Amino acid sequence: MSSITQNELASLDEGSKKEIMTFLESENSKQKVQMSIHQFTNICFKQCATTMNTGNLSSQEETCLNNCVNRFLDTNIRIVKGLQSIQ
Amino acid sequence: MALSSIFGGASPSQQQTTVSSSKAASVKEQLKTQIAQELAVANASELVNKVTENCFEKCLSSPYSNAEEGCVDQCLAKYMRSWNVVSKAYVARIQQASTSGEI
Numbered sequence: 001m002s003s004i005t006q007n008e009l010a011s012l013d014e015g016s017k018k019e020i021m022t023f024l025e026s027e028n029s030k031q032k033v034q035m036s037i038h039q040f041t042n043i044c045f046k047q048c049a050t051t052m053n054t055g056n057l058s059s060q061e062e063t064c065l066n067n068c069v070n071r072f073l074d075t076n077i078r079i080v081k082g083l084q085s086i087q
Numbered sequence: 088m089a090l091s092s093i094f095g096g097a098s099p100s101q102q103q104t105t106v107s108s109s110k111a112a113s114v115k116e117q118l119k120t121q122i123a124q125e126l127a128v129a130n131a132s133e134l135v136n137k138v139t140e141n142c143f144e145k146c147l148s149s150p151y152s153n154a155e156e157g158c159v160d161q162c163l164a165k166y167m168r169s170w171n172v173v174s175k176a177y178v179a180r181i182q183q184a185s186t187s188g189e190i
Contacts (some may be wrong), residue, residue: 004121008114016115023119031126033177035133041173042137045166052145055164062172069176 044068138166 012020048064057065142162 004114004117008110009118012111012114016111020115020118024122027122027126031130033181034130037170037174037177038130038133038137040177041166041170042141044173045141045169046144049141049145049162049165049169052158052161052165055161055168057165057168057172061165061169065169065172066176069173070180073177073180 040069040072043072134170138163141166 044065047068048061050061142159145162146158
């Protein structure tokens with residue numbers, strides 16, 4: 001795929017520019033969620049994946065992962081509230 | 088949310104007629120495809136890095152043993168399944184928060 005030239009970018013009409021901005025915003029927020037999932041998986045896998053005898057998750061591991069995500073978010077919310085209260 | 092969802096989106100139209108609006112539409116689609124592709128690459132490389140880091144830790148604690156390849160394969164499968172579990176848990180939490188008006 002050839003890259004887009006500056007001229008082509010400048011020639012975009014207002015409607016197209018607006019559409020691109022909306023597209024960027026939605027991709028941006030989607031990407032934020034994706035990066036959080038990467039981060040949580042990284043943290044929670046370390047804590048929850050105990051054995052590597054099988055590629056499947058045991059029910060304990062699955063429960064652990066669910067709890068890990070929820071406790072991480074609880075902690076996050078509590079810290080934000082704590083910081084807000086001393087502000 | 089699946090990684091493959093990012094690959095979606097129409098390919099830019101090939102016809103470049105004299106009408107400027109179709110030219111603009113082509114540039115627009117090309118731009119979108121390019122952005123989506125770069126995000127997909129960024130996500131894939133993030134996944135590769137994280138899986139390598141984690142499975143290195145889990146499997147290569149004794150550097151010269153032979154039983155590692157199986158461990159790495161299983162670790163990769165387990166990591167992908169974990170990714171999906173975490174994704175579901177997080178999305179459920181976001182939805183719960185948005186319906187209760189917290190965000």
